[in-house]
Amino acid sequence: MGTGGALRQPAAPPVPGRNGCPAPDGLPARRAIDYKRRTMAFAPRSRPVTTLLILLVAFGPASTDLYLPALPSIARAFGADSGAAQLTLSVFLLGFAVAMLAHGPLSDRFGRRPVLFGALTVYLAASAACALAPSMEALIAARFLQALGACAGAVIGRAIVRDVYQPHEAARIMSFLAMAMAVAPAIGPILGGWLTTTFGWQAAFAALLVFGSVAFAGVLFVLPETHLSPDPGAIHPVRILxxxxxxxxxxxxxxxxxxxxxxxxxxxxxxxxxxxxxxxxxxxxxxxxxxxxxxxxxxxxxxxxxxxxxxxxxxxxxxxxxxxxxxxxxxxxxxxxxxxxxxxxxxxxxxxxxxxxxxxxxxxxxxxxxxxxxxxxxxxxxxxxxxxxxxxxxxxxxxxxxxxxxxxxxxxxxxxxxxxxxxxxxxxxxxxxxxx
The missing domain is CATH 1.20.1250.20 (MFS general substrate transporter like domains)
Structure with missing residues (x-):
């Protein structure tokens, strides 16, 4: 609308976190740059970011369901009984449970990216250790470490959605994440069964290593820091307890x-x-x-x-x-x-x-x-x-x-x-x- 004579309609207020709107007043220069990077990278229709979030929340299901068909083969390979092989599942779940209590507060204190990088590094090393495990005991230990890394994807992936998107957009993104959580258990055993039949039980863990590497690259090149106000008290034991x-x-x-x-x-x-x-x-x-x-x-x-x-x-x-x-x-x-x-x-x-x-x-x-x-x-x-x-x-x-x-x-x-x-x-x- 022109500026002469006619009343000018008030402009809609900018929505933080959308389309490169200005950073809030008072942010330090470095944080303002990060804020701008975040709002540009996390456009509502950003397919790379949505895909990365889906990968992150799928870590848990993929890390269990992909190798389920290999469990009997693993037991035979190490001369173990079914109970020992099933411990690789139970120990993974236990590690996942313990990590759930830690990753949220840690990412609130130090930011999403540092915790994700650390967790994914652990996940990659543990996946390689699973594929190369010389004994059932080594495989069980590696599975526990793998769970510590995998859990960060689920916990921090959802936290990133809360950081960046407005409520109505967050609901849409969360629906994609829920679909990933449902689809992974449906296709994981099929893919894992084919890998085990064709290449052996180690192939399932090799596939998880590739999966983790793709996610690591995505965090490195696609994901800026989204938690701009770290909470120093987030990991205070008294507060948590x-x-x-x-x-x-x-x-x-x-x-x-x-x-x-x-x-x-x-x-x-x-x-x-x-x-x-x-x-x-x-x-x-x-x-x-x-x-x-x-x-x-x-x-x-x-x-x-x-x-x-x-x-x-x-x-x-x-x-x-x-x-x-x-x-x-x-x-x-x-x-x-x-x-x-x-x-x-x-x-x-x-x-x-x-x-x-x-x-x-x-x-x-x-x-x-x-x-x-x-x-x-x-x-x-x-x-x-x-x-x-x-x-x-x-x-x-x-x-x-x-x-x-x-x-x-x-x-x-x-x-x-x-x-x-x-x-x-x-x-x-x-x-x-x-x-x-």
Missing amino acids: SNYRSLVADTRFRGYVLVVTGSYAGIFAYISGSSFALIDGLGLRPDQYGFCFSAAVLGYMSGSFGGGRATTRLGIDRTIALGNAFQLVGGLAGLGLALAGVFSIASVVAPAAVFFFGSGFALPNATAGAINPFPRMAGAASALMGFLQMAGAALLGAVVGQLQNGGPGMMMAAIAFGGLVAVLAHRLIVRKLASS
């Missing part, structure tokens, strides 16, 4: 976390035991196993889609109850078939798919129920919940590994147990508290 103490004291938080832990423990029981049941027990090739595992994962993807729609109609708690019912039915059906001596692809995959379908309803809603009441401690709530979820699943997975005898019975018992924990926690803690 105070937040965790407040969360543990909340009964509702404990109830929802038990739902999440039971659901994920059931999923992990299938993750840790299914390759031995289907490959060693039924004689499937690793590439064939990949397709069977993906069939169960499709149950979770379908449940997540249906659960999202159900939440708008039923609310969080009714949707959780519905998901828990599917989980318990799937677990008990699988256990009943195993006790009856029925052992086939369908008797293993179909009950697991039903459990996974229910988890798609229960897990996201229980996660939201645990975190939503604590907006000022959302990071701490997410970290503590993730730690307890992963630690519980790792413990149950280790038990399955030690007691599994090549059949599906112990695995199905663990899946049913996870479903039962979720049902009891929701009915006896969350629902009872809501009605009181």
Whole structure:
């Protein structure tokens, strides 16, 4: 509009973090330069950045699901039993759980890029150590270190989204990240099965080394620092412990976390035991196993889609109850078939798919129920919940590994147990508290 005579419409205020708008007043010169780099690099439609964020959050699923078909081959290569091979999964989950408590505060204190570089360096070294491991003990140790690095991708990737994008844009980006978390378990075992069948078990870890190298290059060349105001108190032990103490004291938080832990423990029981049941027990090739595992994962993807729609109609708690019912039915059906001596692809995959379908309803809603009441401690709530979820699943997975005898019975018992924990926690803690 011209400047003469007519009233000039007020200009829309610039949106920080968008399209190179000026840095806020008071920033030091170096920080102002970083701010400009950030707003230019993180344009809303920046495909390289969106792709990098997807890679970062996919580290966890890729690092477990890609090598699942290789577990029996690993056990045979080192002359170990299935329990020792499954420890490579449980130890990874334990390392992931421990790192969850550390990466968030560290990145708040020192910035996103330094912590990512350090974590990815550890991940690359550990992936190479996995591929070259001379013994089962060395592989287990390398898997623990690999988890410490992989966890940073999931934790810091989401933090970067919060740093950079406006709420409506963040929701769009988060949807891409959720898709990556769902798609990785579907395609990972298929790719891992082909790699194992064609090149041997080491190929899965070589692929993870390539995956990590691509992410490292992306952080180096694409990602500027997004956390411009580091918090010196973020890693203060008293502050961290105070937040965790407040969360543990909340009964509702404990109830929802038990739902999440039971659901994920059931999923992990299938993750840790299914390759031995289907490959060693039924004689499937690793590439064939990949397709069977993906069939169960499709149950979770379908449940997540249906659960999202159900939440708008039923609310969080009714949707959780519905998901828990599917989980318990799937677990008990699988256990009943195993006790009856029925052992086939369908008797293993179909009950697991039903459990996974229910988890798609229960897990996201229980996660939201645990975190939503604590907006000022959302990071701490997410970290503590993730730690307890992963630690519980790792413990149950280790038990399955030690007691599994090549059949599906112990695995199905663990899946049913996870479903039962979720049902009891929701009915006896969350629902009872809501009605009181």
